[in-house]
Amino acid sequence: MESLWNNVKLKMKDSLPDHSFRMWIQPIEFLASENSVITLLCPNTFSRKRVKDNYIQGIINEFSTLGFADLQIELETPENICHNSSKDSPKGKGGATGDGLSGLKKKFGATTGSSQKGSTSDSLNKGLLLSDAKSSGACLNARKRSSAPKQLTLPGLNLMFDSGRILKKNYTFDQFVVGDNNDFAYSASLSLAQGARNGNSAIYLLAGTGLGKSHLSQAVGHHAMNQGITDKVFYVTAEDFTNEMVYCLKNNTINNFKEKYRRKCDVLILEDVHFLSGKDATQKELAMTLDYLLDAEKRLIFSGCYLPGEIPKMNEQLKSRLTxxxxxxxxxxxxxxxxxxxxxxxxxxxxxxPNDVTDYIAQELCDNVRQLESGLAGVAAKASLMGEMLNIDLARSVLQNITKTKQAITVDVIKKLVCSEFGVTEQDLVSPSRKKKHVHPRQLAIYLARKYTDQPLKKIGKSFNRYHATAIYSINAVEKAMKKQGPYSEQLNYLYNKIESGKII
Ligand SMILES: Nc1ncnc2c1ncn2[C@@H]1O[C@H](COP(=O)(O)OP(=O)(O)OP(=O)(O)O)[C@@H](O)[C@H]1O
Known part of the structure; x- marks a missing residue:
């Protein structure tokens, strides 16, 4: 169940603005599952209230799209659990809150997984074990051993470090499965990590969503650190880089920023390069930083869904350095x-x-590895939670929710939906019109077509009478607008729900 929750988190990451996700959803951890009730652990009461008021329905919806429609979600906090336990205790003082989330989970007998993003490596049965531990008063015993209460950190605040994001603990080379689809990328990354330059100190990993860019690029970082090559590994997204630069400019600390990236970094992992589209100042700074790093033969790993040459509004200097x-x-x-x-x-x-179930899942889910993981986690979790036999019938019942949506959605279906919701015609969508009332639905339709169909971007662009680059620009524009929570992201969530519920077909 813990990995099912991690999958729900991943889905919410796609639909929520980044800061909201990091602040409210990312810190929630799976605590227990019993009789179709899933208990999640929020870091504190404030966060619990916020999640309950604003995000609980989204959480329920995501569970339901993964095939778990009838679950009940309970939100707990460390204080609450130990307070409840202390009612049974003759002299319950202090509290497990002092040890924070991971301490509490340990006391309950659950493994914490990766500190940031939650590991999928734990047993799917952990939830049930956890419930047992809870009912047998493990918390109470743990409480007696705990030290004086300490202040809990605000959710999400410890996610960024001076050197960027934390590497996911299981994104290592040995956890990466090599096939014909990625063997060159794997070998190149491994050789870069090991320091065999072959004339190259940089790699650009190009792939669609969920195909292992983050996994492989973080594996380089892990390798450099674990082998004692260097601990100066900077892992940032292009968005982090931009935000940090803007912050430093505003606070007159741009020299520190330059010093940090140019002189204190041995391995730079920069993800989602397409985010830089149109950000002239950041592009210039990054190009200069790359000159320093390339001259010093530092290791550079870039990743993105598009080739730099295809990204609109990208300056030529940066394009050539990235490649x-x-x-x-x-x-x-x-x-x-x-x-x-x-x-x-x-x-x-x-x-x-069983092998026949593995084959069935592999046959049904072929878009990307994230989808494959999500299907597997759903199947295993359903068997564990409902106590059912893990067989093809059960797998079919979980996967049909994923595949049904996928098979039926085409670019035409999306066009029709967007037209009916925005009161425009299909002709408006494909016309050259630059009027806002046409540009907005057109960009949304392109974004949705990219998200819900398997069509290559070139083809999607063509369906709207647009070049490939314009399709990328539209997708970036929607992603950017979504980050500001408000009517735009609500509108998009509404469209997601319509598409995923199958109500448009
Ligand atoms: N070859 C692989 N072997 C094992 N796991 C993989 C492989 N490729 C991807 N994965 C897993 O699939 C999931 C998604 O991978 P990852 O986050 O690296 O994708 P991505 O290309 O960075 O996607 P996005 O562009 O959406 O961020 C991760 O859990 C990762 O561990």
Whole structure:
């Protein structure tokens, strides 16, 4: 169940503005599951109230799209649990809150997984074990051992470090399954991590969503640190880089920023390069930083869904620096690699999946590895939560929610939906009109077509009489607008719900 919750989190990451996700959803941890009730642990009462008021419905919806429609979600806080336990205790003082979230989970017998993003490597049965521990008063005993209460941190505040984001603990080379689709990217990344330059100190990992860019680029960081090569590994997204630069400019600390990236970094991992589109000042600064790093033969790993040359409003200097090293493309895995991935992941989750079920999942889910993981987690979680046999019928009942949506959505279906919601015609969508009332629905339709269909961007652009670059620009514009919570993201969530509920077909 813990990995099911991690999948729900991943889905929410896509639909919420980044800061809201990091502040409110990311810190929530799975605590227990019993009889179709899932208990989640919020860091404190304030966060619990906020989640209850604003995000609980979204959480329920995401569980339901993963095939768990009838679950009840309970939100707990460390204080609350130990307060409840202390009612049974003759002299319950102090509290597990002092140890924070992970301490409390340890006391309850659950593993904490990756500190930031939650690991999928824990057994799917942990939730049930956890409930047992809870009912047998483990918290109470733990409380007696705990030290004086300490202040809890605000949710999400410890996610960024001076050197960027924390690397996910299981994004290592040995957890990465190599197939025909990614063997070149894998070898190039490994060789860069090991310091065999072959004339290259930079790599650009190019792939669609969920195909392993973050996994492989973070594996380079892990390797450099674990092998004692360097601990000066900076892992940032292009958005983080931009925000940090703007912050430093405003606070007159831009020299520190330059010093940090140019002189204190041995390995720079920069993700989601397409975010830089149109950000002239950041592009110039990054190009200069890359000159320093390339001259010093530092290791650079970039990743993005598009080639730099395809990203609109990107300056030529930066484009050429980003592609100075190897550009390696990762494709969707073929059937046998999907089976290998499922087998590896099910071992990680600590569950045994019969071969025919693994084959079935691999046949049904072929878009990307994230989707594959989500299907596997859903199937295993349903078997564990409902106490059902893990067989093809059960797998079918979980996967049909994922595949039904996927099969039926085409660019035309999306166009029709957007037209009916915005009161425009299909002709308006494909026309050259730059009027806001046409541009807005057109950009949304392009974004949705990218999200819900398998069509390549070139083809999507063509369906709207647009160039490839304009399609990328539209997607970036929607992603940017979504980050500001408000009518725009609500509108988009509404469209997601309509599409995913199958109500438009
Ligand atoms: N070859 C692989 N072997 C094992 N796991 C993989 C592989 N490729 C991807 N994954 C897993 O799939 C999930 C998604 O991968 P990742 O986050 O690296 O994708 P991404 O390309 O960075 O996607 P996005 O562009 O949406 O951020 C992760 O849990 C990752 O561990």
């Amino acid at each position: 100075m090293g190897l550009v390696t493309k990762m494709d969707a895995p073929d059937f046998s690699t999907r089976v290998k991935i499922l087998k590896k992941k099910s071992k990680e989750y600590g569950c045994k999946i």
